[in-house]
Amino acid sequence: MSFKHGVVITGLIGSGKSTVCAxxxxxxxxxxxxxxxxxxxxExxxxxxxxxFGAQLLSGSKVDRKALGAIVFANPSAKKSLEELLHPLINERICFLSNELERTGKLYFVDIPLFFESGGRAKYDFAASLLVYAPKELCLKRILRRDKADETSANARINSQMDIEKKRALADFVLENTSDxxxxxxxxxxxxxQIKTKMSLLDA
Incomplete structure (x- = not known):
């Protein structure tokens, strides 16, 4: 399915995707x-x-995401099981919303942190991918400061994602977020x- 007005935003945890989206x-x-x-x-x-993963993860009908995260970040098979449950449903919703925005004919962005890890290029035909880049060491510092996390759990979260330098090599555009x-x-x-120029060339 082709989404010629959509641009994926991706990166590493702590690289600054939320700031860019804002x-x-x-x-x-x-x-x-x-x-x-x-x-x-x-939910x-x-x-x-x-x-x-056990009823202890539920508080009423709500999932304790922090407890669930601790399980899946530490256990690759648990992570795979969760992804097999959720990813098809997430993909379906992303496609639905992208189709809605395609009708406007305007540039829009899709924030998918695990775009490359989840084989996003095979699932979606977006116009381009934009990587929000910061070195791994800087991402770690930001997570420790932002989430008040311990270094072991912060590193586990980082290491559960594709290396940022590999993502950089795969991305169409790279936005450096290492300064102010x-x-x-x-x-x-x-x-x-630059993105608008590329898209206009594709439309020509």
């Missing part, structure tokens, strides 16, 4: 957030999650213009 929203762009969709679908399938907000905004404006 800046894009300020500029009036529509954002589809895979994490928000995943949270909704997780809708809480009983199936309990069957897989003003630099990020300036570079984002420039990349948006």
């Amino acid at each position: 800046l894009l929203k300020e500029r009036g762009y529509k954002i589809i957030c895979a994490d928000s969709i995943a949270h909704e679908i997780l 809708l399938n809480s009983s199936k999650v309990a069957e897989l 907000l003003a630099s990020l905004e300036h570079d984002l404006r420039a990349i948006i213009e």
